[in-house]
Amino acid sequence: MLRMSTLLLRTLRDDPADAEVASHRLLVRAGYVRRISAGIYSWLPLGYLTFRNIERVVREEMDAAGFQEVHFPSLLPREPYEQTNRWEQYGSDLFRLKDRKDNDYLLGPTHEEMFTLMVKGEYSSYKDLPLSIYQIQTKFRDEPRPRSGIIRGREFVMKDSYSFDIDDVGLEISYQKHRDAYVKTFTRLGLSFNIVSAMAGAMGGSKSEEFLAPCPTGEDTYVLCEKCGYAANVEAMTTKVAAYSGDAPATLEVFDSPDTPTIDSLVELLNKTFGGGYTADKTLKNVMVMADKKAISVLVPGDREVDLKRLGANLSGVQEVRLFEDEDFTNFPGLVKGYIGPQDAKKFGITIYADPRIVAGSHWVTGANAKDKHARFVTNGRDFTVDAYIEAAEVRAGDLCPKCDSPVIIDRAIEIGHIFQLGRLYAQALDLTVLDQNGKSQVVTMGSYGIGVSRAVAAIAEQTHDEIGLSWPREIAPADVHIVATGKDENILETAEKLAADLEAKGLRVMLDDRKDPSAGVKFKDAELIGIPFIVIVGKALAEGKLELRIRKSGEKCEISAASAVDEIYTVVTA
């Protein structure tokens, strides 16, 4: 039984000055966590109970799916990370340290290497596969900017799993098993979430999905179709286009367009010169980009910007993308800033990527590659050739859902889980092979699956809190029932004690506010702030043989008879 009289807990009346988002504010005010340093937090008893409940749910679901729990150190040697090139690649996000002999170590930001090596050390036959193993472990990342309390810390707890299969079919099955387990886990945690298709990103690999918990303070944006439920990471959103259906365009026509380096100024001139009807989306913007060392041109409708993140994610094998700088233009004297068109790209040796909206046969107004000159009726397939189509234009609310054609919205969310098919990247780098049925050595294919355990505490707080405090789903709350004894009357205290003991005997987790000093008002406020789902008040109504039961979430209150309180409360709580 948790007793408020002895619990290490001090609630705060004021919001901490350094907390912005609700989960951070409330977790600090309600005495769940305390900040130690930027992105580093301590858990007080209430917080740690909650944390462990989440951890327990995650563990139970992993075990139920048949995955085996293992545990790795946080303090790791450099060598394995050297082999996968991540000692370099991770850059300054990696916490590095040296031992007394000046050897390099790191604090694990993620454990692909360790898992791979563990399997390599034990297994060597296809008969041993498939295998899925996981751990729940503290991870360290020296984030450039930790923020939002425990949503994004530099030290945090994550459950990470890895699957090992002999072939792609097996990987797909393992992936689905994890996906199913995640759905169960997050559902049990009381989170509302969307599964969105994502890009595999820096980890390499192919198929990838994120579990996102929608909430206004989330730092991930994603695309959601409210009609059909399609959800995608902005990077992974695909564009729906129809084939060109207009008349065959007139021949290309170059015209004078002085002082029109921007799309706006160009549209204005077009309407003046050609009698109206022109809008920005009839023009074609040629955005020059350096993709690693290579110059490329990205074509998008004039009313849209290029989203460099989307571009980078969709250009396979490219590390860095950046916009052209003045210096780059000097290397391509044929390109006139503000008047670039795709017509001469071949001549300049520039690869053309185009937004899918630039459909074959469509015609555009675009630069004529000469100062103060534009061209119209510039037609895709006739006047220029697209080398490849790419999803690189910014995504906007109102764009059409690729599945059902309804307008999508852009929503914010917290990423609580991420699953993806890693493939053979790590197995290859660390030489994890098994013998197949023919006695031939095969590189194992892997999947990687993460759940932010500490982050889930914050995500649930974000989704369930209200103006007056936290409000936990029962399964993860620090207790099932919060009994508040008001007043100093002996009978009240005794009744509350007995009720607490009886409820506990029935298997409920009970917190009892047996503090002598605080007034009833203080106790009510604390109970609401702390957020245990059921609150029972033993107070003045006891004179009439009544107690009061309150549902934290809905605010409902009802009187119950003291005589039958144990059963009544038990029934309501376990309903």
Add this chain to the structure above:
RNA sequence: CGGGGCGUAGCGUAGUGGCUAGCGCGCCUGCUUUGGGAGCAGGAGACCGGGAGUUCGAAUCUCCCCGCCCCGACCA
């Protein structure tokens, strides 16, 4: 790393060159109170982020450093 803001008691804050650094919450003692963060009285608690400087005198001005928050870049 760019832009903005902030460091004064456990928490929230006032104090822009002048005496012993003020207030609220919380904490301790006593009395009163006890269904919505109570009242009265008394009390403890601060190297004013650190260092250097200017000055008769610095929480206050200057410089450097450190830490923290927000936006952006970044982020299995």
